[in-house]
Amino acid sequence: MEDCTFVIFGATGNLAKIKLLPALYRLDVAGRLPAGLKVVGFGRRDWSDEFWREQVHTWLAEKPVDETAVTRFLQRLHFFAGDLVEEQAFHGLRDYLTGAAQFSPNLIFYMAISPADFGRVSGYLGKVGLSNEQGGWRRLVIEKPFGYDLESAESLNARLNRDFDETQIFRIDHYLGKGTIQNVLVFRFANLMLEPLWNRNYIDHVQITHSESLGTEGRAGYYDTSGALRDMIQSHLLQLLTLVAMEPPANLDAESLRDEKVKVLRSIRPIHQSAVNAHAFRAQYAAGRVDGESAPGYLDEPGVPANSVTETYAALKLYIDNWRWRNVPFYLRTGKRLEKSNSMVSIRFKHPPQQLFRETQIDRLKPNWILMNLQPHDCIRLEMQVKQQGLEMRAETTRLDASYCGVTQAQLDAYEALLLDVIDGDHSLFLRYDEVSWAWRVVDPVLKAWSSERDFIHTYPAGSWGPKEAERLMVRQDQRWRNTLEEDAE
Ligand code: BG6
Numbered sequence: 262m263e264d265c266t267f268v269i270f271g272a273t274g275n276l277a278k279i280k281l282l283p284a285l286y287r288l289d290v291a292g293r294l295p296a297g298l299k300v301v302g303f304g305r306r307d308w309s310d311e312f313w314r315e316q317v318h319t320w321l322a323e324k325p326v327d328e329t330a331v332t333r334f335l336q337r338l339h340f341f342a343g344d345l346v347e348e349q350a351f352h353g354l355r356d357y358l359t360g361a362a363q364f365s366p367n368l369i370f371y372m373a374i375s376p377a378d379f380g381r382v383s384g385y386l387g388k389v390g391l392s393n394e395q396g397g398w399r400r401l402v403i404e405k406p407f408g409y410d411l412e413s414a415e416s417l418n419a420r421l422n423r424d425f426d427e428t429q430i431f432r433i434d435h436y437l438g439k440g441t442i443q444n445v446l447v448f449r450f451a452n453l454m455l456e457p458l459w460n461r462n463y464i465d466h467v468q469i470t471h472s473e474s475l476g477t478e479g480r481a482g483y484y485d486t487s488g489a490l491r492d493m494i495q496s497h498l499l500q501l502l503t504l505v506a507m508e509p510p511a512n513l514d515a516e517s518l519r520d521e522k523v524k525v526l527r528s529i530r531p532i533h534q535s536a537v538n539a540h541a542f543r544a545q546y547a548a549g550r551v552d553g554e555s556a557p558g559y560l561d562e563p564g565v566p567a568n569s570v571t572e573t574y575a576a577l578k579l580y581i582d583n584w585r586w587r588n589v590p591f592y593l594r595t596g597k598r599l600e601k602s603n604s605m606v607s608i609r610f611k612h613p614p615q616q617l618f619r620e621t622q623i624d625r626l627k628p629n630w631i632l633m634n635l636q637p638h639d640c641i642r643l644e645m646q647v648k649q650q651g652l653e654m655r656a657e658t659t660r661l662d663a664s665y666c667g668v669t670q671a672q673l674d675a676y677e678a679l680l681l682d683v684i685d686g687d688h689s690l691f692l693r694y695d696e697v698s699w700a701w702r703v704v705d706p707v708l709k710a711w712s713s714e715r716d717f718i719h720t721y722p723a724g725s726w727g728p729k730e731a732e733r734l735m736v737r738q739d740q741r742w743r744n745t746l747e748e749d750a751e
Pocket of ligand 1: 604
């Protein structure tokens with residue numbers, strides 16, 4: 262791996278504090294960072310290198326750390342004080358980075374800043390010559406949300422493309438750095454026995470759920486203008502859907518992988534404006550109890566406007582109109598302040614065609630499931646039916662754990678894998694612009710319909726599994742939301 266200089270815009274903000282610096286520190290401990298990698302924090306505060314190092318030291322020390330390793334890591338850190346709304350600061354940054362031999366000319370610019378500033382910062386970088394790859398490479402890392410809808414995503418992309426080309430841009434979706442997500446590819450494509458079953462002939466439906474017991478956690482300003490559909494479904498859950506549904510790629514290089522993902526997104530049946538209610542459901546949490554503690558409703562959270570109809574729960578039914586998946590419903594669902602935090606892909610198989618056991622005590626066989634749990638466990642589980650021990654002809658569910666279920670694993674944080682890929686220049690786990698754009702096309706009709714219906718939203722009590730009414734998306738009576746790995750299937 263080549264040396265590089267990792268510049269963080271928004272170095273004093275939450276993302277840098279909670280994710281980026283801890284991930285860089287852990288990569289350093291694991292010996293994965295190039296020896297000459299330096300981290301330059303860019304921020305408005307007038308901090309010295311020493312002061313920033315002390316800050317970062319306290320941030321890291323919130324978790325157990327190895328003091329010798331921290332001291333070594335801190336030597337990589339430098340601070341550049343500047344205001345990102347001022348062009349002058351970028352001239353200063355360029356002189357600072359190019360004027361000292363300790364900084365490698367390979368530059369990574371990480372935008373840990375408000376999305377409203379993405380275009381401005383990339384424009385200034387271009388203007389002062391910092392996007393130009395003479396003498397070293399330049400990479401721009403963009404956090405989500407990439408746009409607010411299709412139109413704003415298009416204009417943001419056009420703006421970035423004035424100074425950076427697609428090969429320089431890394432659009433992060435941190436879900437792609439999670440272990441189970443990468444395991445979806447291995448599980449699907451390294452096991453021959455699954456492929457013949459992975460289609461509309463055997464699969465009844467697919468559920469992709471991300472539930473959180475937390476509320477908006479001080480992010481109401483952002484969240485209220487976003488809502489659950491934009492915040493989770495347009496990005497993370499649609500990405501998951503592409504990996505579950507895609508065809509085997511020609512190989513694992515970034516373009517082949519992303520070509521297949523785009524094909525899935527392009528095959529999703531468009532939701533007609535008049536059909537939004539049949540395909541989408543939204544709701545907002547009211548007061549309730551989470552983990553035995555009383556929790557306020559969304560409207561009583563600090564910073565939420567009293568008349569907000571922003572959804573904190575969204576569910577979507579999608580169809581992928583291709584040979585493999587036609588007419589298999591994909592149910593996507595996410596919510597804040599639900600009973601438990603859990604992220605899972607649940608694949609339900611059809612019932613066997615013949616009711617062979619009808620005359621026995623096995624009255625109704627439960628279907629097979631494949632459950633891919635992203636968190637809290639990193640786990641892939643198969644549920645199958647076997648005969649109970651004893652004289653009676655009864656069936657019971659047996660669970661085959663195909664991964665680390667229940668074994669405490671030092672789970673890697675998604676950012677570790679992703680930052681390493683940026684340093685290495687590997688785009689496989691980053692979004693190409695056409696993926697983002699097709700994902701917006703999927704949700705745009707729903708967003709439009711919801712933004713015009715502003716006087717009513719269903720509610721659900723905090724701490725529940727969400728509104729009962731969301732079941733109406735299911736196409737058949739025997740389909741039900743699957744909430745956790747442990748709960749019994751129906
Ligand atoms: C973020 C969303 O992208 O993902 C948050 O903005 C959400 O609202 C978070 O809580 C979930 O990520 P994770 O890694 O905690 O599952």
